[in-house]
Amino acid sequence: MANVTVTEILLDGHRITTSHNVTCLGVAIDAELTFATHVKRVASRCFYQLRQLWSVQPALSVDNARMLAHAFIASRIDYCNSILYQTAAVHLRPLQLVLNAAARLVVKKRKSDSITPTIRDNLHWLLVRQRIDFKICILVYKCLHQLVAPYLVSMISPVSTVSTRRHFRSAGQGDLVVPRTRTTGFGPRSFSVAGKQSKFRLLEVDNRIVIPIQTEVRLLITASDVIHA
16 A cells, blocks of 8 residues: 555545555554554543643542543543554554553552552553553353454354364364464554453453342442453
């Protein structure tokens, strides 16, 4: 795409002008698939929301600030973030700066204060790169349990479903078939490859429980019991 020099296409009598950037479902896609334009756009909108929240920050409790940070900041960072898998760190940095600023808003820290340990230990948030990997793992988990569209399910194939590999150790471990790619840059970023190389089995619980039917069950879960992504 980056080497295409055609600026106009004639299709059935209609002239279609090519562009180096297109927008689909609110995501700006560039010719090189760096998503730099999309990241800058998201970061700009998030910082605007943060400036509005800072004006009322003295009147907010920690719980209220956390709720607003999730509603206005984290939701924007996490929207369609799976397309940013293996994106260069320099392009993800604006999103991480947004997340750091949101964390400082919640815990009421200064800009010069270190925030990474607080994000991990107090807020239990994942960093931007980890949030992307977590989203890929969730998609793979849903594919294995038929909870997403069929076209996504078809991209995930357990080794145990391949007749010539059922006796392999990887089949018993629940590994997935990883297809070969022709390119080293874009190929590994596709969901059919990235999903199968993800650590989706970490989503499994250590101790499963059986919930009785026709019985009212109440579960008490706090923020320290889950990882917020």
